[in-house]
Amino acid sequence: MPIPKASIDEVASQLIQRFQTVRDRFLQLVEPLEIEDFVVQPVQDVSPPKWHLAHTTWFFEVFVLVPNVKDYQLFHPDYPYLFNSYYVAAGDRWTRAERGFLTRPTVKEIMNYRAYVEEHMLTFLSTAKMTEDLAYVMEIGLQHEQQHQELFLYDIKYILGHNPLFPAYKDLALAPSQEVDAMQWLSVEKGNYSVGYDGNGFCFDNELGRHEIHLEAFEIADRLVTNGEFFEFIHAGGYENHEYWLSEGWDWVNNQDYKSPMYWIKEDNKWMYYTLGGLKEIDMNEPVAHVSFYEADAYARWTGYRLPTEFEWEVACQKYEREIPANAHLMDNSSFHPQHASGPGFYGNLWEWTSSAYQPYPYYRAPDGALGEYNGKFMVNQKVLRGGSFATPKEQIRYSYRNFFHPHLQWLFAGIRLSRHI
Structure with missing residues (x-):
């Protein structure tokens, strides 16, 4: 998985900017939700929106902050267990099919978790000596969060689309499409x-x-x-x-x-x-x-x-x-x-x-x-x-x-x- 062939200083600056952009985008995506939407898990393949928000935060905490920041304090000692997905080498994890059982921690606590990790990440990135290994882990983390943002949209559509009220995720301007040309x-x-x-x-x-x-x-x-x-x-x-x-x-x-x-x-x-x-x-x-x-x-x-x-x-x-x-x-x-x-x-x-x-x-x-x-x-x-x-x-x-x-x-x-x- 090669990283871009730019100077390490350029990579560091780009990663800080992208980190903020990617993290902000997830908050924009969940903004239309009601609080009740964040916890639902109707089937095993669908994860609650709250879990996606926590899991992508867990990635940066466990793979960037813990190994690189001296005396870093986990936001909560149980979160690595609750929000690991399938990384066996990273430790034990909560059962995938039972993510919907986690009414606690609350959505508010998860948002505080995101804010806590983001603050420590930005402090670390602004002073860290950027290396190829660190840039690689950061790149994986950003790509990983973007993938989960797409998965979130799959999941919230499943959650709302299997509700008999068929509530909209958000208002969309869906104008009738043009007639398609014959397949070539x-x-x-x-x-x-x-x-x-x-x-x-x-x-x-x-x-x-x-x-x-x-x-x-x-x-x-x-x-x-x-x-x-x-x-x-x-x-x-x-x-x-x-x-x-x-x-x-x-x-x-x-x-x-x-x-x-x-x-x-x-x-x-x-x-x-x-x-x-x-x-x-x-x-x-x-x-x-x-x-x-x-x-x-x-x-x-x-x-x-x-x-x-x-x-x-x-x-x-x-x-x-x-x-x-x-x-x-x-x-x-x-x-x-x-x-x-x-x-x-x-x-x-x-x-x-x-x-x-x-x-x-x-x-x-x-x-x-x-x-x-x-x-x-x-x-x-x-x-x-x-x-x-x-x-x-x-x-x-x-x-x-x-x-x-x-x-x-x-x-x-x-x-x-x-x-x-x-």
Whole structure:
């Protein structure tokens, strides 16, 4: 995970500024919540907003302040136990499925915890001798908090979207989208290509090492699949026909009795869906969201096409949209909703499922210590997603970024891009 090749003094100044910006953004994101929203955990995969706020603070306290500030006093001796997530090397931790039991500490106490750690962090950073190791840990901490800000939006949408009142997270100006153009195909010729991170800035260890792969000629869609196109799959009985589903996916869809993407509701013969702005009539021109890998794969089979591999996606992105365009629909837009599915649009809007299993690249080696648990230990039974979503900061996404989730999950901001062999 290389850090930017700038002078240590420049890195220190940049980290202080970014630390304040990233931490302030989380407070802005939770500002619309009522106090009761902070503690809810309806399912294991969803963490209470209060826990996200504390966990991201725990990271800086445990990995920066404790090892670097002489005689530093923990804000509370039990917080490392309560707010560790999965870092075995960092000590014992509270059970993930029972985070919602933690009505105490209170939201006020968690906010005091954030303020306490931030004060000590800024004091430390203003006087510390910056080293590459410290800059690396700080960079991981900032990236980590940004990832949790996106996870927070997944989670609060699940919390509010499963409330029978369907309360809005915040008021959103959701104007009807424009009618989408017919799907076009972007071609990539047969050949050998280099994939993986190639630059001087930050990347996660799972983007290394850069290596060569061979691809047969293929085409990839120039936009995401829309709600209207996915509705045709539903109307055609796609959820009832085993021919389109992987065996594991067929078991999943039947055991859960799913008939549509998450947040779709049929009410008085009208299809509605829950958005962060509340319950709305489905806009058939917007890209379909909140589909699992199983649903994305089944839809692709129904169309006669397939999902791209992660390497096809990366090579196509480098060819057709290597740089992030100014109008990319990312967190910086602050719209909190997917927009019109126009091409090529590889960056933002919705994460895109690929058919690739999440596995290490050649020469991969997890870093030593607790931070070595960040990515490598999850390289099993998960699928890779690419491209970012409307909740991903622009500074964080790149063509080599590899997100990963279990194939049954729907609550993330994920959609579908099709591919086909030539």
